Amino acid sequence: MNGGGDAQNGPAKQLTAESLPVFNEGVYLILSRWSALQLAIEEEWAGRRSRQLADQLASDIFSWFTQAKAEPLYIDDLENVLDEGMLSLNCEIDDGSVEEVAEKLMIMHEECLEGDYSSVEKLRRAGPAAGTQQHIRQAGNDDNDDSSEDGSDDEGDMMPGSRSNMAVDSPVPQPRASSENRPNESQMEDDGWTTDSTRVSFWVPESILNSSTTEMVVEDESNEMQKVFHMKGGLGEESYALNSKSQSAYLSRAMQVLDQAVLDLCTAGFPANSFNIADLGCSSGPNSLVAAAQITGIIHQKSSQLGRTPPEFSVFLNDLPGNDFNTVFNSLPSFQEKLKTEHGQDFGPCYVSGVPGSFYGRLFPSNSLHFVHSGQCLHWLSQVPPELRDKQDPLINKGKVFISRTSSPAVIDAYKSQFQKDFCAFLQARSEEVVAGGRMVLQFRGRRLEDPAPDESCLLWDYLGLAFQELVSEGLIPEGKLDTYNTPYYEAYTEDVRDEIEREGSFAVDRLETIVIPWDGCNGGGTQYDRATTARNMGKAIRAVNEAMIRSHFGGGDVEFVDRLFQKFGRIMVDDSKEVEHVSIVVSVIKKQSTV
Structure with a gap:
């Protein structure tokens, strides 16, 4: 790690409980306007894990600023965090935008320490940067670094742009800085890895601007639900809202x-x-x-x-x-x-x-x-x-979707x-x-x-299982898919x-x-409905909660399949007299x- 560079003077103040969420918001607002990062996410340069890696970069940035020990913050260390995060997304940047993003983060942090949220307010008003691109390229294998397939050099693969395309309003103040060299306090472990014990972990929100389309990809079964489970968004007829x-x-x-x-x-x-x-x-x-x-x-x-x-x-x-x-x-x-x-x-x-x-x-x-x-x-x-x-x-639970x-x-x-x-x-x-x-x-x-299986806990899931079984009998979904859901x-x-x-x-x-x-x-208070209307409303309520998981397991492209499933759910509920x-x-x- 480069030991030089400017530093915020310290040991210094820590972000207060009030300023933590504001600074937190500012981090992802700046990242949401960094075209290089957004392009890497949209194009999935690191595969389906691109969004998760971008979230991790935001988390690393926040952790870097909220170190457990009060010590100077060196901008070149922050640039290293940004560089490493972008490389994890297979993105190489040489247009100066890493330095620009680091500078803006340092200024914003300095302001938040003083209770000044003007930079964050500017970003809130500005909204996302549109149509900006930076001088970046997708990192490839070493064998392909020297030339493209048609023989042209790397410069032809880079997207046009300049440092000014960052498009974040520049706050006027400059961060307090020192030209002294950063003390080398990292310790080398026996296995050759350098460790830093000062970081604390804090889950940083992804960009609000992209949250409705986020797909978080995880690598172990215990967190698989995070990838697909969410209420149905928006304000449409079948939305959770x-x-x-x-x-x-x-x-x-x-x-x-x-x-x-x-x-x-x-x-x-x-x-x-x-x-x-x-x-x-x-x-x-x-x-x-x-x-x-x-x-x-x-x-x-x-x-x-x-x-x-x-x-x-x-x-x-x-x-x-x-x-x-x-x-x-x-x-x-x-x-x-x-x-x-x-x-x-x-x-x-x-x-x-x-x-x-x-x-x-x-x-x-x-x-x-x-x-x-x-x-x-x-x-x-x-x-x-x-x-x-x-x-x-x-x-073990063949033909059922719950207990x-x-x-x-x-x-x-x-x-x-x-x-x-x-x-x-x-x-x-x-x-x-x-x-x-x-x-x-x-x-x-x-x-x-x-009793682990009373009707008040299981009846609606029984209806849903029966609706699935009808789709199986009609040949619309494989039986094996139902048996494993x-x-x-x-x-x-x-x-x-x-x-x-x-x-x-x-x-x-x-x-x-x-x-x-x-x-x-599910009908809300005060109004009495017939059973058919109640069944239809109940179906919408269950669909709003479960549709994302259902479409992920059975195939996400066929909306008609989900429509038919909950039409059958409503009919089954109407035919049953239980309340x-x-x-x-x-x-x-x-x-x-x-x-x-």
């Missing part, structure tokens, strides 16, 4: 538990000057910001009643990378305006940012969150239970075991991120009964949830309750004081 009335009903019924947890937190002395909230599994549509609005509103009112200055809020909205973050962020202006209308113009500030990634792993720095909410998410598993993909017995009355004990045990592993992983990750005394309110589908979903028994929380040990259960909504909750209630678990927990 227009077909999440039952989720809204659950959220409304759980509001009393949420309110009490927030009030208890205020009584316990929280918050101070800033308050950090995470909503895990935010999805998109009208429900995405409901909890955030409720939590911030209560804290603002309670602080005023207690004679305290209301805090500044940071709200982190998390979901898997394929989530339609565009729709969420397009609703932010009206969200902010509503808060000020309801609570006065002195409300806030409230900073909102997106955090793509799986909540079954770490998402935030240690001891950084005061309140975590998750609504209607934790029944989704990180993966299909491995036992159901066993090559020795691939048909049913006729499922073998092995299938039921596999699902329960996967839930236990995932829920424990979730709690362990949050135990690192939530401050002592902090709160979590978690709401997810569950069971009132110890299983839904990564599980409704836990209430006492099993309590047991897992107590077993993990980091949180104390404050309240654990069940919420019940009627079988036609079952839907159950959700809501649990409020408190982070225990550390005993270390």
Whole structure:
């Protein structure tokens, strides 16, 4: 690593809880305007992993700026991070844009340290750079570096452009810098690798501008779900935004538990000057910001009643990378305006940012969150239970898409075991991120009964399995495809949830309750519909959640196939006379004081 170059003077200040999400946003806004990077992603120069590698570059940049040790930051080190990231995407750049991007990142970081967000504001207003290209080429094998197939030299393969094509508004200030050489503090390990112990990991959101089309490719089965699972985006007739009335009903019924947890937190002395909230599994549509609005509103009112200055809020909205973050962020202006209308113009500030990634792993720095909410998410598993993909017995759940009355004990045990592993992983990750005394309110589908396959948990999945079987009998899908399709979903028994929380040990259960909504909750409240209309609405709701996984497994190109599947689902539901209630678990927990 080059040891010279300019440095930001230090040891210096660290980014505050307020400035972290703003700087975080600025990083991906700058990267979203770097034409070389965007071209490498769009053209998949590193194959299907291109998007994942670009996300990793953003993560590396953020980690580099938020080093555990307060020491000078050298711009040539940052340029090396950028160069290495682009090379991982098979992209070589010699037009000076690496240096330009590094300079803009350094300036923006310097400003954020001082609470100045002018560079980020400029980038927000500017939007994406259009039609810009840089002097770049796709890195090839050594044998092909000297010439192209037609005998021309490399220069002919490079795209025209110049350093000015970066198209990012240049802030006026310059970073404080030193011309001194960077001390060489890296250590050489026995195997010859150089290590740096100062970096901390933080999941950085990908560009909001591209989030709705993101495909995250992963290399192990435990994270395969991240590649294909997301609610159906947009605002169309079959979108999740227009077909999440039952989720809204659950959220409304759980509001009393949420309110009490927030009030208890205020009584316990929280918050101070800033308050950090995470909503895990935010999805998109009208429900995405409901909890955030409720939590911030209560804290603002309670602080005023207690004679305290209301805090500044940071709200982190998390979901898997394929989530339609565009729709969420397009609703932010009206969200902010509503808060000020309801609570006065002195409300806030409230900073909102997106955090793509799986909540079954770490998402935030240690001891950084005061309140975590998750609504209607934790029944989704990180993966299909491995036992159901066993090559020795691939048909263990033949003809079904979930647990049913006729499922073998092995299938039921596999699902329960996967839930236990995932829920424990979730709690362990949050135990690192939530401050002592902090709160979590978690709401997810569950069971009132110890019976692992009650109709209230399995009936709709039985309907979907029957619809698939009809498509098999009509020759529209291979039987083997159905036999290997299983839904990564599980409704836990209430006492099993309590047991897992107590077993993990980091949180104390404050309240654990069940919420019940009627079988036609997908229609919304107040209006009675006939069974056919309810079946159609239920089909849309299930389709909005499952379509991405279904199309990935059975083939993504045929929309008519999915249409026919849910037409059959609706008819099967109409023909059946059963009406079952839907159950959700809501649990409020408190982070225990550390005993270390």
